[in-house]
Amino acid sequence: MASRSARTPVRVFWFRRDLRLHDNRGLAFATSGDLPVLPLFIFDTGILSKLEDRDDARVGFIHSTLLEMREALKASGSDLLVLHGKPVEVWKKVLKDYDVQEVVINHDYEPYARDRDRAVYDLLSKSGVAMKSSKDHVVFEKAEVSKDDGKPYTVFTPYFRKWLATLTSDDLKPSKVVSNFLEWTAPTFPSLSDLGFEANAISIPGASVTPKLIKNYEETRNLPAITGTSRLGVHLRFGTVSIRELVRKAKAAAKDDIWLKELVWREFFTQILWHFPHVVKGPFRPEYASVAWRHDEKEFMAWTEGRTGYPIVDAGMRELNATGFMHNRVRMITASFLVKHLAIDWKWGEAYFARRLLDFELASNNGNWQWVAGTGCDAAPYFRVFNPQLQQKKFDAEGEYVKRWVPEIETPHYPKPIVDHVVARTRIMKLYSTGLGRKAPAPSKSVRS
Numbered sequence: 109m110a111s112r113s114a115r116t117p118v119r120v121f122w123f124r125r126d127l128r129l130h131d132n133r134g135l136a137f138a139t140s141g142d143l144p145v146l147p148l149f150i151f152d153t154g155i156l157s158k159l160e161d162r163d164d165a166r167v168g169f170i171h172s173t174l175l176e177m178r179e180a181l182k183a184s185g186s187d188l189l190v191l192h193g194k195p196v197e198v199w200k201k202v203l204k205d206y207d208v209q210e211v212v213i214n215h216d217y218e219p220y221a222r223d224r225d226r227a228v229y230d231l232l233s234k235s236g237v238a239m240k241s242s243k244d245h246v247v248f249e250k251a252e253v254s255k256d257d258g259k260p261y262t263v264f265t266p267y268f269r270k271w272l273a274t275l276t277s278d279d280l281k282p283s284k285v286v287s288n289f290l291e292w293t294a295p296t297f298p299s300l301s302d303l304g305f306e307a308n309a310i311s312i313p314g315a316s317v318t319p320k321l322i323k324n325y326e327e328t329r330n331l332p333a334i335t336g337t338s339r340l341g342v343h344l345r346f347g348t349v350s351i352r353e354l355v356r357k358a359k360a361a362a363k364d365d366i367w368l369k370e371l372v373w374r375e376f377f378t379q380i381l382w383h384f385p386h387v388v389k390g391p392f393r394p395e396y397a398s399v400a401w402r403h404d405e406k407e408f409m410a411w412t413e414g415r416t417g418y419p420i421v422d423a424g425m426r427e428l429n430a431t432g433f434m435h436n437r438v439r440m441i442t443a444s445f446l447v448k449h450l451a452i453d454w455k456w457g458e459a460y461f462a463r464r465l466l467d468f469e470l471a472s473n474n475g476n477w478q479w480v481a482g483t484g485c486d487a488a489p490y491f492r493v494f495n496p497q498l499q500q501k502k503f504d505a506e507g508e509y510v511k512r513w514v515p516e517i518e519t520p521h522y523p524k525p526i527v528d529h530v531v532a533r534t535r536i537m538k539l540y541s542t543g544l545g546r547k548a549p550a551p552s553k554s555v556r557s
């Protein structure tokens with residue numbers, strides 16, 4: 109451990125969406141060298157200023173995670189430098205205040221992050237400081253799993269097959285972080301209110317999953333009334349758990365790869381976003397740009413607030429608003445309802461989920477919304493319309509989930525359905541057919557339970 113001095117030559121490790129001190133590829137690399145490591149996190153005003161809610165629980169989660177990391181670093185005589193501002197401006201200050209020899213990060217694949225990292229790379233280069241980056245967030249990235257002709261996969265099943273065939277035990281090896289941190293004490297650590305935020309009462313489950321849950325996942329995954337899924341999304345989002353550790357657990361707990369497949373959907377959409385960044389702005393399939401979505405604010409509000417008169421839809425939206433989580437089956441039902449029953453632009457729904465989901469991931473949120481709307485790469489056909497009542501019967505047969513979130517369900521206070529299922533179905537078929545210049549399919553083939 110090198111002793112504190114602003115002029116001690118250091119390597120800086122810049123944390124972003126990899127908030128852990130163990131099995132962290134970039135951090136392991138950073139600490140393996142001769143120079144002591146100065147750990148840094150920047151609360152990016154470019155991101156924070158776009159958040160609509162002052163009590164956004166994700167900011168609180170990052171803040172409390174950083175406090176825990178700081179405690180762990182302090183226990184070994186080091187500290188965490190936490191700064192607040194525009195990354196390039198913050199980096200100018202860091203270069204002035206410290207003798208930075210090298211900067212280490214983990215790759216981030218989102219368009220905003222790519223631009224940010226390029227700008228910081230350019231700044232560092234001008235000062236003669238190298239920036240090195242590791243793969244950490246996924247097992248396979250970019251073109252590592254691609255078709256034999258080198259093109260990216262746009263259909264999940266062959267991608268998954270190739271993903272499995274590519275995997276070796278080396279890909280899952282934990283990376284060892286050694287205690288080669290700069291010995292120093294940080295003068296400040298911004299509070300939530302310094303950042304312009306306040307605490308939120310939402311509680312976030314811990315970052316663990318049992319072998320039993322993984323083993324039983326096929327039977328439990330579709331039942332929103334029980335905790336049959338891992339609730340690890342938020343931890344994967346912010347890197348408080350290692351994807352390599354989860355894949356090792358998935359492989360050890362079950363032979364059927366069903367839960368593993370979910371982790372790989374995440375990687376599938378990450379590589380879709382990497383190869384096809386246009387998905388952020390509009391449909392993966394350009395022909396869907398001509399669908400004339402409705403932009404009905406009143407009905408959109410009813411959807412966001414869980415007042416559509418369709419109990420499973422309302423339960424899902426209320427669960428999301430109250431907890432920052434919504435069960436995957438219910439995400440599919442609520443999203444489908446917005447797009448197909450209300451014919452409202454899926455981009456509105458995508459943005460609302462982005463605001464509320466603790467596990468919001470640009471790649472997964474966008475990929476799944478496009479799946480639901482039929483505009484995506486490996487999407488549900490546009491003419492399949494979930495029937496919310498049948499979905500409820502199938503996946504919440506006793507009404508336990510619905511009653512939990514919509515206690516007034518059997519009282520006169522519960523609203524009448526905002527739209528009739530059959531009327532809605534006919535309307536959306538027309539919109540799609542007109543937009544795509546195709547004949548509307550016959551109704552019998554078009555209803556999915």
Ligand code: FAD
Pocket residue numbers: 329337338339340341342344370371372373374377434435436437439440443461465467468469470472473474476477480
């Ligand atoms: P588990 O079922 O235990 O799965 C484990 C992990 O696998 C998840 O935490 C997640 O990282 C990954 N995963 C599972 N299903 C998917 C999937 N379909 N696509 C991509 N990754 C998946 N997931 C997000 O992580 N962020 C989002 O913003 C997001 N938005 C969604 C929007 C819609 C409209 C829909 C239908 C799904 C969305 N999902 C999103 C996918 C899925 O609903 C969540 O990952 C899952 O519900 C999280 O719960 P869990 O952690 O208990 O997952």
